[in-house]
Amino acid sequence: MADPLLEIRDLKVTFRTDDGLVRAVDGVSATLYEGETLGIVGESGSGKSVTMMSVMRLITDPNAQFEGEVLYKGANLMGMSQDEIRSIRGGGIGMIFQDPMTSLNPVYKVGWQIEEQIREHEHVSRQAARDRAVELLTAVGIPNAHERADAYPHQFSGGMRQRVMIAMAVSCNPDVLIADEPTTALDVTIQAQILSLIRKLREEFGTAVVLITHDMGVVADMADRIAVMYAGRIVEQGTAREVFYDPQHPYAWGLLGSIARLDRPRPRRLAAIPGMPPSLMRLPAGCAFAERCAHRFERCAEAPRLLDRTGTGHLDACHLSLQQKHDVRDRTIHPELVEERP
Amino acid sequence: MTEGAVELALLEEGPEVAKGEVLLRADHVKKYFPIKSGILIQREVARVHAVDDVSFDLRAGETLGLVGESGCGKSTLARCIARLYDITSGSVEFEGADISKYSRRQLRPVRRDLQMIFQDPYASLNPRKRVGAIIADPLRIHRAGSRDQIKQRVLELLQVVGLSAEHFNRYPHEFSGGQRQRIGVARALALRPKLVIADEPVSALDVSIRAQVINLLDDLQDDFGLTYIFIAHDLGVVRHVSDRIAVMYLGKIVEISPAQELYQRPVHPYTEALLSAVPVPDPDLSASRQRIVLEGDVPSPIQPPSGCRFHPRCRYATDVCRTEEPPLVQHGSLGHLAACHHPLNTDNGGVDTAVAGTVFEAASPA
Numbered sequence: 001m002a003d004p005l006l007e008i009r010d011l012k013v014t015f016r017t018d019d020g021l022v023r024a025v026d027g028v029s030a031t032l033y034e035g036e037t038l039g040i041v042g043e044s045g046s047g048k049s050v051t052m053m054s055v056m057r058l059i060t061d062p063n064a065q066f067e068g069e070v071l072y073k074g075a076n077l078m079g080m081s082q083d084e085i086r087s088i089r090g091g092g093i094g095m096i097f098q099d100p101m102t103s104l105n106p107v108y109k110v111g112w113q114i115e116e117q118i119r120e121h122e123h124v125s126r127q128a129a130r131d132r133a134v135e136l137l138t139a140v141g142i143p144n145a146h147e148r149a150d151a152y153p154h155q156f157s158g159g160m161r162q163r164v165m166i167a168m169a170v171s172c173n174p175d176v177l178i179a180d181e182p183t184t185a186l187d188v189t190i191q192a193q194i195l196s197l198i199r200k201l202r203e204e205f206g207t208a209v210v211l212i213t214h215d216m217g218v219v220a221d222m223a224d225r226i227a228v229m230y231a232g233r234i235v236e237q238g239t240a241r242e243v244f245y246d247p248q249h250p251y252a253w254g255l256l257g258s259i260a261r262l263d264r265p266r267p268r269r270l271a272a273i274p275g276m277p278p279s280l281m282r283l284p285a286g287c288a289f290a291e292r293c294a295h296r297f298e299r300c301a302e303a304p305r306l307l308d309r310t311g312t313g314h315l316d317a318c319h320l321s322l323q324q325k326h327d328v329r330d331r332t333i334h335p336e337l338v339e340e341r342p
Numbered sequence: 343m344t345e346g347a348v349e350l351a352l353l354e355e356g357p358e359v360a361k362g363e364v365l366l367r368a369d370h371v372k373k374y375f376p377i378k379s380g381i382l383i384q385r386e387v388a389r390v391h392a393v394d395d396v397s398f399d400l401r402a403g404e405t406l407g408l409v410g411e412s413g414c415g416k417s418t419l420a421r422c423i424a425r426l427y428d429i430t431s432g433s434v435e436f437e438g439a440d441i442s443k444y445s446r447r448q449l450r451p452v453r454r455d456l457q458m459i460f461q462d463p464y465a466s467l468n469p470r471k472r473v474g475a476i477i478a479d480p481l482r483i484h485r486a487g488s489r490d491q492i493k494q495r496v497l498e499l500l501q502v503v504g505l506s507a508e509h510f511n512r513y514p515h516e517f518s519g520g521q522r523q524r525i526g527v528a529r530a531l532a533l534r535p536k537l538v539i540a541d542e543p544v545s546a547l548d549v550s551i552r553a554q555v556i557n558l559l560d561d562l563q564d565d566f567g568l569t570y571i572f573i574a575h576d577l578g579v580v581r582h583v584s585d586r587i588a589v590m591y592l593g594k595i596v597e598i599s600p601a602q603e604l605y606q607r608p609v610h611p612y613t614e615a616l617l618s619a620v621p622v623p624d625p626d627l628s629a630s631r632q633r634i635v636l637e638g639d640v641p642s643p644i645q646p647p648s649g650c651r652f653h654p655r656c657r658y659a660t661d662v663c664r665t666e667e668p669p670l671v672q673h674g675s676l677g678h679l680a681a682c683h684h685p686l687n688t689d690n691g692g693v694d695t696a697v698a699g700t701v702f703e704a705a706s707p708a
Contacts, residue, residue: 187575192635217620221628258549259578262605262617274554
């Protein structure tokens with residue numbers, strides 16, 4: 001395979017607080033190749049957003065400490081000056097956030113906000129930037145884009161605002177698009193619209209996408225490869241098919257068992273994961289998931305590394321042997337293979 | 343019921359409604375919110391048709407799921423039923439009595455039997471009260487027993503929802519989202535209600551915690567014979583908990599059906615589109631299935647479209663849909679009602695939908 005477009009090497013992010021150190025991201029490594037979609041899944045506090053915010057150097061908290069490298073086309077983003085990183089942010093790497101209302105400036109017209117971004121990165125005339133903005137708004141499916149460019153963010157619905165965000169994110173033809181929970185605030189029919197738009201842009205421009213989400217359905221739909229995060233670490237990483245059809249980590253089993261899914265018979269009960277994620281201030285020395293894991297044993301007191309235990313490039317951080325996993329997995333995901341409730 | 347349950351002698355029991363009998367009947371319920379304008383003299387210039395002519399029956403012991411997108415009126419409907427809003431017209435019968443015109447005093451005994459659980463466990467618990475006091479509130483207000491009895495009952499409730507006695511003196515901020523939702527559930531159950539209206543009770547929670555709370559609600563229903571109205575926008579969650587499901591669009595019920603049947607044979611094109619929009623956690627199925635992507639947004643409920651309200655976004659719409667409002671009538675099997683001029687999946691020459699078939703065939707019972 002060619003050189004990775006984006007490579008995260010052993011990224012650690014800690015926040016100093018009054019109560020101690022919060023290890024938000026604890027040694028994350030990931031790669032993104034040209035044109036592919038990497039899905040990062042995990043629950044609140046698993047470190048998925050902090051990882052990508054750190055990659056973009058968007059965390060300005062003076063109490064944050066970073067370790068590790070982030071290479072974009074070979075250049076280390078962590079060592080760049082503010083000016084250098086600004087030329088990449090919004091240029092080579094575009095971003096979409098969860099809440100378009102807070103990420104658009106409410107006092108400027110949306111067209112102007114897109115123009116500004118274009119003019120920041122390219123030397124073009126105001127008129128040319130304006131034409132491009134209208135063109136982009138049309139491309140993301142805003143009807144009547146010519147007039148709507150002169151509207152303010154509050155005059156758009158949630159779905160339309162997210163389209164504006166996407167137009168802005170792709171305005172400088174980025175090679176990487178980071179989408180942090182892009183559809184979480186939206187209704188399902190609008191979510192379907194936005195996902196199909198991202199899919200279309202990905203096909204048209206060959207943009208690589210990092211999709212951060214907690215929704216297993218959305219990653220199954222969009223991602224080529226998936227990284228599952230738990231308590232600041234990646235616990236499993238593989239192709240979408242590997243993670244869904246051959247999941248290795250008990251946390252991934254728990255996630256899959258927790259979803260009330262429409263494509264399977266209704267189980268009597270959902271296989272919920274007991275307990276809650278550990279505090280990032282007092283992470284256990286061993287496996288962070290052990291406390292909630294039904295299959296823990298003595299070795300779990302020692303932190304498992306993210307390794308290729310299957311021999312196929314499918315990584316996981318669990319001490320159980322392949323055979324053990326194979327034996328208990330289905331029981332964990334579907335504890336009862338019952339038919340429909342009467 | 344749990345062993346050694348505290349008897350609250352001071353709470354009178356209302357007339358029992360046997361399982362399977364109608365507990366609640368909503369009849370042509372309308373709720374319009376006025377939009378006023380003008381200086382000094384406020385004139386009503388328009389109305390938001392939040393709930394527009396909704397009728398349904400709810401039987402004791404069942405769970406009715408209410409789904410639809412934001413702004414479809416599902417929460418407003420719930421609040422109308424709980425009499426948190428006064429309805430514009432129509433009636434709400436609870437245990438055979440029309441409570442829609444009840445005064446506050448008349449409502450007091452009804453409120454015991456009819457409780458709500460809210461979406462946001464951060465906003466629905468008073469941050470300055472201890473958990474024990476929060477759960478005891480309904481008991482105190484309804485003078486359900488002596489101090490000791492109430493305390494005993496609260497401790498018992500904490501246990502029922504999976505918290506422990508040591509949580510009694512803590513404040514809401516000391517709890518995680520899932521635990522806070524459990525506190526909300528305990529408070530709702532304090533007076534042994536008959537009907538619990540849960541408005542998006544798990545939407546703010548993480549997937550694994552969500553499953554815990556759903557299982558809890560499920561167990562409580564079995565243990566206490568509760569009747570639920572369960573509002574959610576997650577169609578997977580709704581299918582999991584519901585016996586019957588009503589789909590709402592722009593203030594109206596467009597389809598109501600036994601849960602399983604709704605997913606296997608959706609009759610209304612909106613239901614079909616809604617189901618097809620749910621992402622499936624299965625990469626291969628996801629890649630192979632057809633999606634119906636609805637164009638545009640939900641229209642404004644201030645001036646809803648003429649005829650069928652869904653027609654501007656419907657791919658089957660014809661002239662009749664623009665002019666004539668379709669009635670909610672039975673399609674196919676008993677209890678499956680839909681309001682559509684071009685019903686799908688019906689034997690009498692409806693449009694055949696490959697989509698629903700391919701996606702949900704796995705869900706059919708063996």
